[in-house]
Amino acid sequence: MSADQFVQYLVSGLTQGSIYALVGLGFTIIYAVTRIINFAQGEFVMLGGMLSFTLAISAGLHLVPALLLSVLIATAMGAIMYLLAIRTAKRASAVSLIILTIGAAIFIRGIAGELWGVDFVRPPFFTGSESISFLGAYIHPQALWIIGTTIVVTILLHLFLSYTMVGKALKACAISPRAAGLVGIDAKAMALIAFAIAAALGAIGGVVMAPLTLTAYNVGVMLGLKGFVAASIGGFKSPLATVVGGIVLGIVESLAVGVDWGPFTSAYKDAIALVVLLLILILRSGRLAAEERES
Template structure:
């Protein structure tokens, strides 16, 4: 393998995991915009996406496209349920209290996953049969292309939704000024509910497309969730473009570091970057989103 081919290989795998980090980071971002909290159950949405897909394929015997849609929809529903049943009824509006509710929800979900799906790794089939493809010296599978293509499509749909539909604009309005949004006749509770459902859908989608490449078990989303969070911070917490850029950057850095240094330090990279960002701009990236309000 030449140096160039190796580089192409790292780029390919970096973009693939980076896409997943971006999807998870977008989920964090959506909920932050709507409620100013960090949703620690975002990673579990990813696990659930994979687990639902597995069950719908193997237990229910559904065809892959149908299982795909239902798995994503199911996680969206779980996201909505988290808001409706745990966040909205909370007596306190204190961000710290709400964040701990998501921590509890995360542990609760993981407990249920372990009961239903067990602790062992499950074999998730790829969306289309694995064959080795070659491009510019990089070897990859069709699943890599599915991940890249579906992520791109999801980002395009999301951006269309927020730019071109009235509901999407109403959600941005709630993020910008909830009081004024209510005065315009926008049901702010409902928009927050939609944010959680969308975040669920994004997490579920990430889980469905990445688990054939990584592995699938009840807590596969935990590490991915943390990496997605690191991506969101890296990109500037609360910014959609930042989430995408941060996700791709982290995926690429991780993949290059694995190649140049050692795969043993793969997970370390994400957190060194997270710490570095927080040290260099303490609170700065987080603070920006709040300054936007005029």
């Protein structure tokens, strides 16, 4: 591996890691507030990308309103999903609710397949496709958008959670739902806000990555899995930890291709995410069980 190649692996890994981080953030927010793992998270990434294509290309809107509208529609759908699928099953255990999210994911994917067909599409690049040279490596301008969006979103999310009333209420629910309820925080309203924010984060990820990664009705499955691993590495606790988790995963995957460990060729690249996931689940199983008893 030459120095140039090393930088290239890092840059490519950082781009992929940012994608995983954007998907993972939604998992973290919902889990922290409601203890539900939302397996429909990847579908909101898909919705963001597909909607941006429909609005920007098929409907011919200007790019900026098309992107904003895509995120807005997906956010509304996140809220609707919570109201229709999750809130109506209020007495159900967390496990049942998680299964409900899987059902919602299949439902959304099925509708998307009917609506948009099975072909993949590419929304327009934000700022061209001429790659930029950087320390001997190359980076696509859209990749800079992806990395930049991840940074901005993480900072905004941090500010929101730390300095606004609603954000603090969300945080309170995350720390102790019972105590939050005792001081008069409406847990249901907070759950609704968490689902809407998660859908928005997913859709933001979707619109910014789709020009580079291409999108189709079924991209949510794989992206959801990677985002879930990113959130697991971060412990489902803070947005920053999730972002670090995503970027670590992206860079490890990328470097694994470059390192050539004997028989471990790039065929095993995706296995890394699963191995990391298993390790985390084994290491954390004690703590997760403790949390389960607590809540």
